[in-house]
Amino acid sequence: MNLPPPTRSGSERRPLRSRRFAGVTLALALSLVAALLGAVPAAAEVEHPRQQWMRESTAGLFLHWGMFTAPAHTDCAAWERDVTEGGWSAGYWVDEAKKLRASYIVLATFHSRLGYARPWPSEIPGSCATKRDLLGELVEAGKAKGVRVLLYMTDDPQWHNEAGIQTLDSAAYSAHKGKQVDLTTREGFGEYSYDLFHEVMDKYPDLSGFWIDNDNAYWERNKLYEQIREKRPAWLLSNNNEDTPIMDTVSNEQKTGITPAYDYPAATYTPMPRLTEADYKLPTSGAWWYDGKDNAVDLPLSIGRYVANAGSSIKSLMAETPMVNGKFPPSQENFNTFMDTWLPPIWSAITGTKGGGYMYGGMQPGFWNDGAHGVITVADEARTQYVHVLTKPKSQDMVRLRDNGYRVTQVTDVRTGAPFRFTQSGGYLSILGVTTWDTYDTVFKVRTAGQQHFLKPGTVKATASAAKEGFPAANLVDGDYTTYWDSNGNQPVSVSLDLGKRRKVAYLAVNQTEWSPTHARESFGRPEDSARIMNYKVYTSKDGRNWGEPVRSSAMRSARGTQFIDLGAQDTRYLKLEVLDTWSGAQAKPFFKQLKIDEIRVASDYPARDTDGMPLEAEAGQNDRDGKARVTGCDACSGGEQITRLGGGARNAVTYRGVQVAAAGTYRLELDYTAPKAGSLSVSVNGAAPIKKAVAATGVEVPMDASIAVPLAAGDNTVKVFSDDQQGPGLDRIVVGPLPSASATPKTTMTVRPSGVVWVGPGQQSVTISAKLRLDEDTVDNVRLAPVVPAGWTLEGAPVTASGLRLGQSIEGTWTVTGPAAGGAAQVPVKADFQTVGLPHSVSKVVPIQVRPADRVFMREAESSLNDIGSAGVTNCGRCSGSQKVRNIGGSADAFVRFDDVTVDQAGEYQLFIDFTVNGNRSYFVTVNGGTPIEVPTSGMGNDTVYTKAVTVSLKAGANTITFGNDTDSAPDLDRISLGS
Template sequence: MRLRLCIAIVIALMASLISVPAGAEVQHPRQEWMRASTAGLFLHWGMFTAPKHLNCEEWERDVTGGGWTPDYWVDEARKLGASYIVLATFHSRLGYARPWPSKIPGSCATKRDLLGELVKAGKAKGVQIILYMTDDPQWHSEQGVQTLNSKAYSDYKGQQVDLTTRDGFGRYSYDLFFEVMENYADLSGFWIDNDNAYWEQNRLYEQIREKRPTWLLSNNNEDTPIMDTVSNEQKTGMIPSYDYPQAAFTPMPRLTEACYKLPNTGDWWYTGGTHEVDTRLNTGRYITNAGSSMKSLMAETPMLNGKMPPQQEAFNNLMASWVPPIKESLTGTEGGGYLYGGMQPGFWNDGAHGVITINPKTKKQYVHVVTRPRTDYVRLRDNGYRVNSVSDLRTGERMRFTQSGGYLTILGVKNWDTYDTVFKVDTSGQQFFHSGVKATASSSRDGFPASNLTDGSFEKYWDSNAQQPVSITLDLGRRKESTYLAINQRESSPTHARVSFGRPEDSTRIKDYKVYASNDNRRWDLVRSGAMASARGTQFIDIGEQNSRYLKLEVLNTWGGPQAPRFFKELQIDEIKVAHGYQRSWGTDLPLEAESWRNDRDGRAHTGWCEGCSGGAQVTGLGGGARNSVEYRDVSVAADGTYRLQVDHTSSAATSLSVSVNGAAPTDFAVAADRPDAPSSTAVVASLKAGKNTVKLYSKAARGPAVDRIAVSPLPAESYVPKTTLTVEPHGLQWVGPGQQSVKVTAKLRLDAEDQLDQVKLVPTAPAGWTIQGDPATAALMRIGQELTGSWTLTSPAGTDISTVTAPVTASFQVLGRAKQVSSSVPVRIRPADRVFVREAEDSVNKIGNAGLTGCGPCSGGEKVRNIGGSPDAFVLFENVTVDAARQYTLYVDFTVNGPRSYFVSVNGGAPVEVKTDGVGNNTPYTTTLPVTLNAGANTIKLFNDKDGAPDLDRISLGLG
């Protein structure tokens, strides 16, 4: 599979909206079989499958001689629970091999009808077959032989056609589409690796629709309107690593695939090596994709004879026994927490993580615990569902559970599955949500009004028109009770900052917010503020017990940063619901409730009502010292050790709380002002002994917080570091002149996880002999979404040129008593003597529009800018290119390219000059030059190509040529 992303057209495609592009069919009967499926098997196979063949006839001979059989592939797919196979042989890196007899010359074609045999075998066993087609001719001579025969195809067409060009290859492959459609009626569609302009100009897709209306069309990485499926290729970098949907950018009900390799390493095709398959990673992907209505398109690397390498076959065999016991939670289900309803997926208690699947017909929900908690219970938001029963789907065991404060807690879990513990949850549906709520907003994009927020349809949404801050006012019609907001944001972006195939992506979800209440829509009371996690699925804001007609949600900012222009300041919300109560079960209590009769309450400490608290109550009256306290007499653990002790508390004013374990000296911590009827949490470290322990809570302040509950669990793994984003500028290798130099460094640390950092310090380390001006940036504590920034000036020693140095910037902090740190560096190097200016393309002072950064080991700074060109939005603009004198200079452009491509270069906004380049391999730096005339002082140099893709850019420099 070609690892190249064409210009992303990341657009929401909903059939019921006036904004849907012409030709888009988001839902269609031909898609039904794939919507009902869980997975597909992606097979990359061709002439260059090891042992590599450079001759088509020899490849076919050895395939047949090796015993290839289509039934083996179909059976392996069924082991995986796959409903379809995508066959990738007409692939740019596999010799453009066609496994069917063809009358159209131009590349490898077999005499044996391997494709026809596979289609027939799949039909007999209920497995659909889809054919991969590439648009890309650039790898035609990668192996030292020409795999595209332009002369043969030109003779066939009666006109000269160069298959090594995109237009020529488009003509050739266009003919192949029609040959396949004519000869293989039982094929199920095409999986297309990006678009070709010739196809689009000649209405290829529309003709496929007309000729084969039941066939599916999938497109790699792009959201193309006429396609049925958006395939998301090989996404990594998420936390946890298996949660593939975190990297997806297309909201339901658009049909989406998660396309990924099962082998941990190596190419997408078999190269002769044996590569491990990470069972934990890939079972997790399988489940979390199902929990977001995404199809797991799993790529395996069949050998020449079609057999899977042993470790891949072993994974298939494991899946054949592991999936069937939980099949009902995966087949005919949709992702829960989205437009189909369901409880909240994501991070749960004590390190747990999982997803929800829901059967739209039976309304049964399935809680998939992919990462188990460090305790024996699972606690997640119930989204207003009244739970009747819970059972372990694998064992049938009925589970104890309790509901209160917006949470379902499944208790006493002993039988944890290694990869996915599944609980079947029967409910009576959602309750306690207001109807008839009307919404208005301070800003809306045309066609996406605020009324879409409360219309009951997740397929119509509100768009903020890129305004921040922005507010949404909810009118309940009259004064009513309200307890929380349930918000479904548009799943049109990944949930964390990342670079995908060289393009920057970021979350468009709400970060900092405030909620106000009013009875007259004029005078507003602030009722809650905070930061919302960048997470998929329904998110909740508990607002205590309000009695008002109007509620206003003010969104101060979103998680997306300016490094990803496509996502910056964007905000779209499908639905907002207003709740007026929480589900409450009776007979089973959540362990360690403060109000439990098992606890001692001394002095003024007493039980008070709190609907938003677990159990519906809390202990108040703390304050004035240890004489007013609540004491747990039986906090039991299995072994002596250090534990994580979480205290859920409420308070309307800033105060403090003290925790004493077994009569020892107390641990004191600050409690921020919030609400007296909506809990927040603080975790501390506690030393406990095996068996029973006492935990006493009180406040030394005159008026202390109330306590809802405590929870005890083992500490996270020693290696655990909360997710943070550390941004250091300048980014990229810094080139400086001779003599003493100063470099200004700024840094920003953001906490992205719902943890607490203590004793936070942000500071650079000066290279030997350098000095630092500026103090460390510090914070006593940080919560989710909060930022710490600092700025410093680093100065080299006087009287000497700098050597190659690196200035690391380190953020250090405490997490539950453990010292942790993250860091990033600023490398500095003296520019070559024959250059008067050098700057990396990836330098943070440049503007790159919708282009993006990517690693490049041979490049000068280890990075380059990729995806330049193809539109006016993808460019590299070098500002403040400073020279001493007005004159002509030689501009050196360092780049990588695979095949002929061009830059256009504009100096100070002047007429662009085309710079043609050529090369082999996108990992080999080349240099080209052109004369430029610059002004004394600051200049601008822009490299772009508005129409076609340009080379990747490493750096530019200026010489006195």
């Protein structure tokens, strides 16, 4: 078998979330040899035969069910009695899992928020244990019907008295052990749960593994995972939210805030071939467990997640909420029954397939034409591919997506077998004449004859201007998606490709390592962002030394899957891809300026199939061509042709007749064009006055799009396109669609500094504000960026403007706002205004300015952008100042909060007031100006209660630095600090 190299180690991929220890080095080849010889592997495997059953799975059922399931029980025996008398049946859970085509169940009963209940008779006292062997019954029922069972285990004792009773019995466990053990501490709980792991392994050989929520230092110190590998080598180990090398599975918990909402993989961070899960709540509101309510299930969201995850080889671990008697609330049971009938007609497009557009081949997933969105699944080495349209196009009866070089031979409807017309050109497959769309997933079966026109591995040699040791540029062209090139944090950075001899080059296919989300987000308080290419340039050279001007300058969308750089028709031996920057911002340190690419493939041409052609092609025979307008070849254009010589005014034009819409109104007209330099196109509809649209330079014969709003009559319309430029752009095609809704604001990223509450002293104060607006999708016009000051305040600095922005482009500015002489608080929004197809939009971020109390000489929020928070993270906190705080402080030297420029007028001793939240007993270590750390112990209950503690610190006059951390253990969450004299 092909063994992936050590580069897929979890320790290489992602920082740890809740524990800080040296990661286990992944030595896959050695561990597989050891496994084959019957020895205990010294480290984990990215791929191992024991994982095969889960790799063949599509879904699992996650069941949070325990003593505190509503109505909560405070007595273990009473809970067990009500479970039994209520008619609990293991077979019911197995049958419901089968409806979902789930291959496994994860039982989360020994859960910190559910009373630490153990659904099995236990010889080890310490928490609730049933006399009835519920776990054993579930394992046996699952085994009878091919559904495996994994047991959830936690290391978290902090919720031991959440319900007002003590759910952990330290005295009983201490008597059992013959020594004093406090189960409410992580160390004591680690010892207790360590014993439970072994008890379960001894009692239930037919269990399939453990699903582990975080790690415990006691487990690690006592080699628990290695013992599991030795005692139960066929069992899986799954870990929540961390890519831990010794674990088989990485589980990504409850990802939301994604567009589309079902595109769960866009928020995950672990690349294939790592075995990954998406674990999420099936009811779209409420707790992970039954809270007494029949919470609704959002069908489009839930089905979309199910299919989208399959399109990325991610397993859907769906959390349903059984009641005390084990039955699911009606909404969830109804969803299961619906899926049991909805899945079979398309099951062939899901089961036995792999995610398409990644290392297993396949066309490009993601956003397609006219607002369509979907995923690809592949089989038969991608000779059979399934196009899953989860969001249908807004108005068109077609789907158009990048073909990734596959020559398509047949397209049929998976449900009916009916054939569809299709065409291929310019790198796109267009499936035509789609008049019926499934509510949730329209699936096309696409047969291919394989990929065409890519240079074979070994033909191309790669070098780079920088590389991390062990991750050379040669990995880019070795044909192995499990190796990658790492730029070692350098930007800009370039990769040069030697094609061996002069060749025709049409495009590059770039597979970036899927180790980051595709957009800025927070995960458990830690900022994440996309470590993918943004702005780039491509150069050609005949000798590898003289590069000249770039043949292509553009931005690459931040998206998963293969991305393409079209180059027109280039004749060259050498190519250079210069990456100017990536999408990640500085707030997400693990991803900032990081770039990892698995493969870059070079294609000499596009697959082509001319049938009836695409609608509204400029070169279509039914169009009128006036004056000098003529058809010319254009490899990257739809249909392989375009209309050129449209310059010089309306006498040189292409005129479409019979452009149809069902109802009169204003529509979005997209112009796909090529232009060697910036210019304009003019459009006259039904003989009306022309509408002029400025267009950017494409540089090469690679179409770009520009859109305008046009009035169209019901039925047939005439659309005339020309240019007033002396040498006008070429026209590839036009597309007619609905205007975006007024609420559909293009995605932007606005960063404002300082962020959060700004605390100032009494009297007149000035605050310097900087802001940057970046466009993350689409095109916008007439951009304006500036603060909006309230009455009585003044603004120094002019607004920043731009005639337009395209993908990846940005504008930024700096201003000074000054308050009135009497001082006072204010809300200062930084506002960006722009237009899309003539529709106005705006986005803004507010800088709250507050006056600090009279007894404070300094005050700053922990989450302020003026601070460095290392690998800690910001999270919401309703009772905190500014409604945010910094969490995940401590456990390692890099998880800290450093306050720079803590300024005082004179040297001396000051009272440092620390506002924090904490659950239990934890300590900060506070360092002032690099001095000896001062331990500040804290104690409290609940992470929503803000406490204050004061310590005395010695400061120098002027700027000081104060750092909060804890190298060895978790510290409290930090709200803000202030100084009193």
